[in-house]
Structures are given as C-alpha cells and as structure tokens.
Amino acid sequence: MLQPKKTKYRKVFRGRLKGKAIKWSSICFGDYGMKAVTSGYITSRQIESARRAMIRKLNRGGKIWIRIFPDKAFTAKPLEVPMGWGKWSVEMYRAPVKPGRVLFEITGVKPEVAREAFRLASYKLPVKTKIIVD
Numbered sequence: 001m002l003q004p005k006k007t008k009y010r011k012v013f014r015g016r017l018k019g020k021a022i023k024w025s026s027i028c029f030g031d032y033g034m035k036a037v038t039s040g041y042i043t044s045r046q047i048e049s050a051r052r053a054m055i056r057k058l059n060r061g062g063k064i065w066i067r068i069f070p071d072k073a074f075t076a077k078p079l080e081v082p083m084g085w086g087k088w089s090v091e092m093y094r095a096p097v098k099p100g101r102v103l104f105e106i107t108g109v110k111p112e113v114a115r116e117a118f119r120l121a122s123y124k125l126p127v128k129t130k131i132i133v134d
Contacts, residue, residue: 001048003093020100025101025102030106031134033105033132035101035130035132036101042103051066053121058117062107070092070095074092075088103129115131
C-alpha cells in the first residue's frame with residue numbers, strides 16, 4: 001500500500017477541506033480521467049482497491065496513472081480508552097481530496113472500457129466522481 005517513506009513530522013494537524021481543487025484539476029498523462037465531485041479523505045487501502053478493480057477490467061491493456069498520494073497521517077485511540085493522554089499512534093495514511101481533483105487517468109484503451117473501469121473503481125471510493133475526457 002502507498003505511504004510516505006519519510007516525513008518531517010510523525011503526526012499532523014487535522015486541517016479542513018474547504019474550496020475547490022485548482023492545481024490538479026486537469027488531465028495531464030492519459031486520455032480519460034476520473035475527477036472527484038465531493039470532498040473527503042481517501043485512504044491508501046481504498047486507492048489500492050480501486051487500482052485493482054481498474055486493472056482487472058483493463059485485462060493487461062492500457063496504462064493507469066494514480067494522481068493522488070496518501071501523505072497525511074491519521075491517528076486513532078484504541079477502543080475503550082479514556083479521554084486525555086494526548087495524541088495516539090499513527091493508524092493509516094490518507095489523501096485529502098477536494099472537488100475537482102483528478103484521481104486516476106487511463107490511456108491506451110477504448111472509451112467504453114475506460115468508462116467501465118472507472119465505474120468499478122468509483123464504487124471503492126468514499127467520494128462521488130465523474131469521468132472526464134481529454
């Protein structure tokens with residue numbers, strides 16, 4: 001699964017997901033893309049699950065680009081632990097996603113196959129998505 005090799009700080013502040021994505025909102029590498037419509041956090045497990053669904057549909061044809069990377073640490077307390085005692089250990093890494101962010105790109109396949117692969121991958125993600133064509 002995806003996670004950073006090294007980070008400057010082990011734990012990060014939570015932050016807020018406000019506004020729309022401006023920087024990563026267009027297709028750069030492929031012919032078809034999947035763009036987020038709502039905001040949310042996507043974990044490394046969800047990214048891997050979506051990637052596997054797309055690869056299974058493409059049947060060793062075409063190329064996939066993953067345009068998001070889970071670099072934000074998520075900490076959690078164990079169950080039945082009282083409040084206090086600070087921030088606990090890192091549980092997983094997740095990627096913050098704003099509306100308009102391109103999540104995946106595909107090239108080298110027919111439009112119907114790309115649309116079906118993105119449809120299968122969208123079921124694995126916690127944000128609503130739409131398919132865009134370059």
